[in-house]
Amino acid sequence: MTYVIAEPCINVKDKGCIDVCPMDCIHGTDQDNMLYIDPNDCIDCGGCVPACPVKAIFPEAEIPEKWRQFIQLNADYFKNRR
Amino acid sequence: MFSTAIRSLTAKKQNPRTYRVVGPQRQIDERETPHPRVDRGELGERLRSWRTTNAGTDPFRRVLGPAGGGSGNPYNSLQHIMTKVPEGPVSPDRVPVTDPVKMAHNIKEVARFFGADVVGITHLGQLYVYSHRARGSAALGEKPGDPINLPHKFAICMGFASDYYKFLSNNSRISDAEYGLGNIHTIPTTFMLASYIREMGYPARAHHYGRSEVNPIPLAVNAGLGELGRHGMLIHEEYGSRLHLAVVTTDLPLAVDEPIDIGVEEVCKYCMKCARTCPSHSIPFGGKEVHNGVERYRINVDSCYKYRLASRGQWSNCVICVSSCCYNKPTAWWHTLATEAIKRTPIPLRVFLIKPLLWIDDLFWGKRPWKHMKWLDYDNAPEANAPICNIPGCNVKHTNLQHKRLHRA
Numbered sequence: 001m002t003y004v005i006a007e008p009c010i011n012v013k014d015k016g017c018i019d020v021c022p023m024d025c026i027h028g029t030d031q032d033n034m035l036y037i038d039p040n041d042c043i044d045c046g047g048c049v050p051a052c053p054v055k056a057i058f059p060e061a062e063i064p065e066k067w068r069q070f071i072q073l074n075a076d077y078f079k080n081r082r
Numbered sequence: 083m084f085s086t087a088i089r090s091l092t093a094k095k096q097n098p099r100t101y102r103v104v105g106p107q108r109q110i111d112e113r114e115t116p117h118p119r120v121d122r123g124e125l126g127e128r129l130r131s132w133r134t135t136n137a138g139t140d141p142f143r144r145v146l147g148p149a150g151g152g153s154g155n156p157y158n159s160l161q162h163i164m165t166k167v168p169e170g171p172v173s174p175d176r177v178p179v180t181d182p183v184k185m186a187h188n189i190k191e192v193a194r195f196f197g198a199d200v201v202g203i204t205h206l207g208q209l210y211v212y213s214h215r216a217r218g219s220a221a222l223g224e225k226p227g228d229p230i231n232l233p234h235k236f237a238i239c240m241g242f243a244s245d246y247y248k249f250l251s252n253n254s255r256i257s258d259a260e261y262g263l264g265n266i267h268t269i270p271t272t273f274m275l276a277s278y279i280r281e282m283g284y285p286a287r288a289h290h291y292g293r294s295e296v297n298p299i300p301l302a303v304n305a306g307l308g309e310l311g312r313h314g315m316l317i318h319e320e321y322g323s324r325l326h327l328a329v330v331t332t333d334l335p336l337a338v339d340e341p342i343d344i345g346v347e348e349v350c351k352y353c354m355k356c357a358r359t360c361p362s363h364s365i366p367f368g369g370k371e372v373h374n375g376v377e378r379y380r381i382n383v384d385s386c387y388k389y390r391l392a393s394r395g396q397w398s399n400c401v402i403c404v405s406s407c408c409y410n411k412p413t414a415w416w417h418t419l420a421t422e423a424i425k426r427t428p429i430p431l432r433v434f435l436i437k438p439l440l441w442i443d444d445l446f447w448g449k450r451p452w453k454h455m456k457w458l459d460y461d462n463a464p465e466a467n468a469p470i471c472n473i474p475g476c477n478v479k480h481t482n483l484q485h486k487r488l489h490r491a
Contacts (some may be wrong), residue, residue, distance in 0.1 A: 027478060
């Protein structure tokens with residue numbers, strides 16, 4: 001399991017989650033309109049959830065149905081960047 | 083009359099206050115504990131391979147570490163060697179014991195002479211004996227998966243203190259060395275104490291790091307060594323949580339100690355320092371939970387263990403919660419004064435003492451205790467431009483561990 005960033009992050013990118021993530025596994029560039037969690041590095045601690053002001057972060061198993069595509073979107077983001 | 087009432091609020095209690103048995107418990111299988119789960123790859127392949135290679139290229143680390151870490155020969159690791167050593171037979175010449183109180187006193191003195199810093203004795207509850215072994219000693223004819231049969235009546239619980247200052251370098255190769263040495267200190271003392279008891283004609287078994295059939299934490303709480311903290315470890319009034327625990331189980335007739343009340347129940351309710359500083363958010367801010375019939379604070383063992391993957395080769399063992407615990411102080415009169423004051427204050431009034439003490443603790447010792455340290459060739463200073471991120475183009479500001487924001491409930 002991993003945590004996933006979903007739609008509410010788009011065009012917000014508060015970055016509060018970056019300061020609390022022990023694994024530094026949340027990434028993004030200036031060109032991206034949201035941040036992404038690397039599922040290979042995430043240790044499922046959930047520390048980023050309360051740090052997000054727009055409630056954009058969910059455990060993979062609990063992500064609302066309408067945002068389920070973000071599971072793949074987060075994983076795909078890192079596919080060609082390793 | 084008044085003094086009796088006061089004593090009844092503060093004196094030694096029959097039951098530990100920091101955990102409560104509320105339902106049926108089952109014995110834990112040692113194979114369910116973290117190290118064997120990691121070895122089987124249940125927490126991921128990366129963690130499994132990390133565990134077999136984390137000692138890396140540092141000879142000093144390899145000597146202090148467990149077997150198989152890095153490229154070292156396992157026979158250069160005392161931990162590994164002692165898992166292969168058989169235990170001797172029980173002497174047929176049994177020394178009669180007429181006074182278990184005197185014998186308990188002698189055994190504690192011998193344990194301290196052999197190297198233990200603190201000692202206590204309790205009954206060996208079978209619930210704190212593992213049901214099956216995960217490792218086992220081939221020299222004793224044991225193999226993984228064997229059911230454990232440990233019918234001994236008593237558990238002699240020992241604590242081995244680590245150096246306060248070296249742990250303040252958390253997390254680094256310096257705190258790693260101190261942690262590894264603490265593990266190793268448990269081995270000769272328990273081995274010699276068990277041997278001594280067998281020479282007196284009574285069965286005894288040493289349970290030390292790398293070879294144990296019992297869970298030492300509840301036994302140590304029951305033996306009055308300290309109380310159970312929010313971070314799931316024993317808290318001793320002088321050494322805090324920087325104690326490595328080990329046990330010798332035996333049938334030698336001994337008087338047992340009682341659980342103590344040093345105020346950890348109230349301190350952990352208000353302190354939260356371990357929960358605020360735990361980088362992996364593994365320590366709860368909330369109340370106790372019931373798990374396996376026991377009501378206690380429950381940490382997230384998986385995220386705690388997985389956090390080691392964040393070490394990037396700089397360290398192997400996270401001791402941040404141990405170092406940040408407000409009970410973790412060097413031996414000094416003002417620390418004794420504070421812990422004694424909490425202990426002797428009636429329970430309902432402790433909060434009025436604890437809150438100002440916690441404020442002083444944050445003021446003088448910091449919200450996140452850490453010290454820059456140089457020792458041998460090690461330096462725990464955060465590397466200024468350490469490459470934290472390897473994602474091309476990523477430009478979020480990844481902060482070094484020492485500058486991470488503290489968590490709030």
